[in-house]
Amino acid sequence: MSGPHDRQSIEITRRQVLEAGTIVTMSGMLPVAAEAQTSSSQLPPENGSTVQVSFQINGQPSTLEIDARASLLDMLRERLGLVGAKKGCDHGQCGACTVHIDGRRVASCLTVAAKVDGRKVTTIEGIGSADALHPMQQAFIDHDALQCGYCTPGQIMAAIACVKEGHASTPEDIREYMSGNICRCGAYVGIVASIEQAAPQIERG
């Protein structure tokens, strides 16, 4: 029998968490190349039934053999090294993982990766460059529309789609149609201002 009280037996203290964190940090400083090489030669990248997907990622064709259970978010981050999209809740509730499929915004954490076969995926890495920022990226800088920045890639991808859908004509509309993106730092005022600034430029472009 298991009950809610059983969880107390695995309860850990704040001190234990901090100590464990130190160990993880220290092991992260060790040279890992040899270890990584060993593991990659012994283990396939996926350990369940696999499926092949061919898709476009930020304009480039890509074909991967992936675990059929994988989410689009995990495939982007773990297989393609595109770590812009973030894992916040992993349940479609926070918006940090927002990317575009065929130009429409989706929660990549709730998208079964196998579904993108034959489709075009765009991530935050695919919308601009350090030399030529996307107008929405520039607007977020201009309006200081972030603090920690964790939600920002998802906010920007959602914001671009919000404008293209035609849902950015009033602050009320922006707030409603950006409600799927949570900002724990509370930079919402700046986010709404950024979208208002970038919207006409994106609509012209």
Next chain:
Amino acid sequence: MRSLSYVRARTVREATQAFATAGEGARYIAGGTTLYDLMKLGVEHPAHLIDIASLDGADRIDTGGDVLFFGAGALMADVAEDDVVRHDYPILAESLSKAASQQLRNMATVGGNILQRTRCPYFRNGAIGAYPCNKREPGSGCAAIGGLDRSQAVLGISDTCTAVSPGDWPVALTAMDATIEIQGPAGPRSVPIAEFYRLPGGTPHLEFSIEGGEIVTGISVPKTEAGKNSTYLKVRDRESYAFALASAAVALAMDGDRVRRAHIALGGVATRPWRAHEAETLLNGQTIDREIALAAGRSAFADASAGEHNAFKIELGARTLADAIMTAGRKTQ
């Protein structure tokens, strides 16, 4: 999450055959916003996923015929933005645009949405498994009864389950007398939405009148002038992107300034999309004012029964319905 196979079907026939071949553990997946979420939570454990999101023609939206027809694969966002739906049936458009977030509405289908499973926190507690749930594990008990029951239903409950039916779109469809189109190995059939959702009774794990291997292929809604005088009001803990504490779908067919026929259904308060027949009867033949609207609201909750933390839903639900009736009434003028 257990290892699984994944195939994408192109036709209903291909899908039902793949389902039969896959055997035990086969599940259809469309947008996946409920199923994949519940797989991550350890509530659902499919061994084979058959993707029916791209079945040929499944995303058809046809508002030009005798009925409104929505292919089951049409995206929630697309139906919410359809011009006819927005202008002539705000009850339907609002129920969709007030559900989830735009990201999820771009993934979730209108067919999958009617099969959405409850948000009861004890049901969703699958991976940890610390709490019993008769819906998740038949016969294990219900931790919500006598537990943290603020979000639980006050209508249609049984002594084995008080989980709320979570959808908005199914509530609007219930008010509008929709028909669910289903295809399976035995051929096509149509089910009135009133018969599609089951009360929990002693078998809360049986939620929908659909058999294994069958696919929801479309939804038909009869055209009615009541569509224009309609609204979907949703009251939540926050203004957007939250499930309903109480919601009301109201459409009014009028004779002059009197209601000829009221269509009313409730969400957020019941174990299934809840048709409020008493409130409809009370409104029929009447002119709309604040007093009659609140009386109708109260009548819908005459048989309600609350637990420890959710009694507020009875008053909130009555007033939500009263407000929705007033809003629909203003559209008739």
